[in-house]
Amino acid sequence: KKIASWSKSKIRCYEFLNMTSRSFAAVIQELNDELRDAVCLFYLVLRGLDTIEDDMTIPIEKKVSILRSWEEIIVTDGWNFTENGPNEKDRQLLVEYPVVIEELKNLNKTYKEIIFDIAKQMGNGMADYATNAAHNKFGVNTVKDYDQYCFYVAGLVGLGLSSLFSASGLESPEVGRNTKLSISMGLFLQKANIIRDYLEDLDDNRRFWPKEIWSQYVNDLSDLKDPEHKKQAINCLSRMCLDALQRAPDCLTYLSNIRDQKIFNFCAIPQVMAIATLAILFQNYQVYQKNVKIRKGETLKLIQKATNILNVIDIFRHYTRVIITKNNSRDPNFLKISIACGQIEQSC
Numbered sequence: 001k002k003i004a005s006w007s008k009s010k011i012r013c014y015e016f017l018n019m020t021s022r023s024f025a026a027v028i029q030e031l032n033d034e035l036r037d038a039v040c041l042f043y044l045v046l047r048g049l050d051t052i053e054d055d056m057t058i059p060i061e062k063k064v065s066i067l068r069s070w071e072e073i074i075v076t077d078g079w080n081f082t083e084n085g086p087n088e089k090d091r092q093l094l095v096e097y098p099v100v101i102e103e104l105k106n107l108n109k110t111y112k113e114i115i116f117d118i119a120k121q122m123g124n125g126m127a128d129y130a131t132n133a134a135h136n137k138f139g140v141n142t143v144k145d146y147d148q149y150c151f152y153v154a155g156l157v158g159l160g161l162s163s164l165f166s167a168s169g170l171e172s173p174e175v176g177r178n179t180k181l182s183i184s185m186g187l188f189l190q191k192a193n194i195i196r197d198y199l200e201d202l203d204d205n206r207r208f209w210p211k212e213i214w215s216q217y218v219n220d221l222s223d224l225k226d227p228e229h230k231k232q233a234i235n236c237l238s239r240m241c242l243d244a245l246q247r248a249p250d251c252l253t254y255l256s257n258i259r260d261q262k263i264f265n266f267c268a269i270p271q272v273m274a275i276a277t278l279a280i281l282f283q284n285y286q287v288y289q290k291n292v293k294i295r296k297g298e299t300l301k302l303i304q305k306a307t308n309i310l311n312v313i314d315i316f317r318h319y320t321r322v323i324i325t326k327n328n329s330r331d332p333n334f335l336k337i338s339i340a341c342g343q344i345e346q347s348c
């Protein structure tokens with residue numbers, strides 16, 4: 001690529017992209033030039049927001065005011081943030097945030113407007129959640145609150161990316177207009193992550209599993225990891241997986257509408273990782289003891305295979321069959337799980 005003519009701030013932005021997410025950064029950098037820069041900066045705008053939202057050492061009032069003014073912040077030359085706690089893995093990004101703000105200026109107007117609009121909605125959504133989570137220590141209450149939170153942190157990302165894809169002309173206007181499918185792309189990934197990260201989030205006192213679900217099985221979210229509630233915990237896990245699986249058909253439909261090969265790879269890889277993750281999480285009591293992840297070898301195979309819709313359908317079919325094989329007839333959600341898997345097979 002024409003790195004020679006890249007400014008210092010642009011080079012630094014790509015260094016941050018590669019620092020924050022190795023495997024995923026590689027796929028972003030394969031996108032066509034114009035879209036690549038927009039997605040890279042969009043990613044860093046989102047990472048900045050995430051680093052503020054995730055940092056429990058920032059006083060709630062300060063956090064909320066930063067989140068609510070993110071749209072202004074990303075056009076404020078020289079703005080940076082040095083008060084992140086020491087263990088915030090992306091604190092250096094916020095220390096050097098002026099390089100992101102500088103490079104955003106070079107994006108074409110349409111891309112900028114999309115990124116600013118999503119940043120504004122996400123910042124306010126995160127602030128809304130942070131404030132009521134501050135009052136109500138249970139975190140997320142209803143399944144509706146759960147979907148709302150996932151919309152703010154992930155659904156909006158799907159919407160923003162779909163708009164960028166259509167704005168670039170590489171994908172049809174339909175991709176950007178079909179909000180339901182774009183939102184499902186985010187919710188599917190985010191819900192798989194929230195199920196996987198049960199223990200890690202509980203240790204950080206972040207409670208994303210909705211009370212409306214876990215209260216059918218135990219008295220408190222933390223009871224799920226006590227061996228005396230093992231059966232209930234596994235049934236609760238099934239219920240959480242069932243909720244995530246409902247989004248899978250939309251994701252397959254979304255991917256079947258993508259035409260550009262590089263955009264397809266960029267969109268498909270996280271989706272096949274998510275269905276593989278759900279399959280390994282389902283009926284797996286280890287979720288309550290450690291962070292269960294798919295093996296490196298399986299990840300590499302999925303990355304290599306997820307390059308066309310027929311292969312992606314084949315991958316989803318494989319993992320829905322794994323889930324059906326693991327399904328337990330004594331599980332209250334046994335039938336709903338098999339129907340959800342059937343619907344995924346249908347939509348293939």
Ligand SMILES: COc1cccc([C@H]2O[C@H](CC(=O)N[C@@H](CC(=O)O)C(=O)O)C(=O)N(CC(C)(C)C)c3ccc(Cl)cc32)c1OC
Pocket residue numbers: 020021022023024039042043046153154155157158159161162182185186187189190193266267268270
């Ligand atoms: C059409 O929508 C998408 C199309 C392609 C990719 C993503 C989505 O995939 C990564 C994939 C990624 O970041 N994977 C990590 C591994 C991990 O987080 O477990 C990685 O490979 O490091 C991801 O997870 N999130 C974070 C959210 C889920 C909150 C949106 C994410 C954050 C910023 C951007 Cl620009 C994109 C994504 C999409 O977003 C829905």
